[in-house]
Amino acid sequence: MLINPINRNTMEESNESTISRREMIVGTTAAIAAITLANVTGTQAAPHTVPLSLAKVSFTVNGQSHDLEMDTRTTLLDTLREHLHFTGTKKGCDHGQCGACTVLVNNQRINSCLSLALQHQGDTVTTIEGLGTPDKLHPMQAAFIKHDGYQCGYCTPGQICSAVAVLNEIKAGIPSHVSASLVEKPQLTNLEMRERMSGNICRCGAYSNIAEAINEVAQKQA
């Protein structure tokens, strides 16, 4: 499906400091890039030079801390999926337009595709895997199942992470584009939920069931 940007870049030439393929197989990032390159291009042992720039970062994902050394270009999304194997978080557009990659960073929702891993030094990241597990579901996960808030399920982890954050944002009194008043506490209306969830696109159009799922959790919390 979508090609990891790391792989694409291994095929580029550069005048900058370059590292031979053999030298490159040191870090995890490099190893993955080199192996995939061989698969993609079918290159044999021919020497191939790769521009590479690595940097370190440490952050916590779902309660566990990670010290990483990454190709500087690696997004938080690719780090989660390709390096830490939290494949619950999905890549839809890779450009901030669909919300499939939504995760919580320090309890706030962001698009992990438009963030470098390196930007998250010291941060606390929660993915769909960290919200709940199959035998201990987060109330929002349970509500999505109950209300059939999906069809193919691809947008669902992003929808659920976003929905959890939306309820926190309303609770914190953060207004939205559709809030009638900027100073009064925002209401838990269907219109509010829809506006606040507009950064999460569902290609299957499960919107009305998603709204019902969120509404149920909202009413229980209220």
Added chain:
Amino acid sequence: MKTFTYERASIPAEATAAAARTPGAKFLAGGTNLLDLMKLEIEAPQHIIDIGKIGLNKIESTPAGGLHIGALVTNTDLAAHPIVRRDYGLLARALLAGASGQLRNKATTAGNLLQRTRCPYFYDTNQLCNKRVPGSGCAAIAGFSRQLGIIGTSTSCIATYPGDMAVAMRALDATVETVKANGAKRTLSLDQLYRLPGQTPHLETTLEKNELITSIVLPPPVGGVHIYHKVRDRSSYAFALVSVGAILKKDGTGRVAVGGIAPRPWRIESAEPLLPSGAKAFTAQLLKGARPTKENEFKLALVERTLTAVLNEAKH
């Protein structure tokens, strides 16, 4: 994405020094615009200076009774701030009309001001674009120009400044404070910050490479009804075709800035005495000299009608 080296600055002076020292360096704030463009290789900085953790993330009242907004304050935090909601409703409304909840959590005040155009030909690296490749030509002028600019444009570029927040900032007379590597500080109005394209559409602002925006300052609040009316192709999560940011008094006087039509938020102070005469008279003066394309001449009428709606809303 092209490779780049990376460093994390911890204070503003470190960031500006790094920018002065390193060729091809760029500041990275939230990253929601820069990384998007780097993925498409429209931007290809050789060095990234991450300013996400340099501080500058406070909102404070000024002795003059205005508001001092740190460059790294997020769009969410700015829109949710009690003083902004109470006294600068136009700003809160414009922020909340932009992007999505996820993006606003990451986007910063300075990064938002400096977001680049959404011209579809600028984004498509197979197309000619003077902004992306100076001197290469402009595919938009004879192309699909529905979204593009009608005024302040040139024969080289008809792109618009796409953002919402800056429209409110322009109407509020916000100023931008900067610092350079040598410690020199400047204060710029938004009209001094944004350049018109002329024959050099790749130069969008008057900032120097090592110049960091440190804050945005709002003068004391202006009384009146604060309205931000954004017209777009879908009701959420889309850029403006036309937007009107206005502060209007009961007697019909006020100030208006318009988004989605020009390379910068469009405000003509000398037209504002015409506001009490109604949308038609004011719009004629505001858009004097407009050069729309066949595809976007509808924006002339759309500005007037959006403003009519805003003026009516202000009366009620």
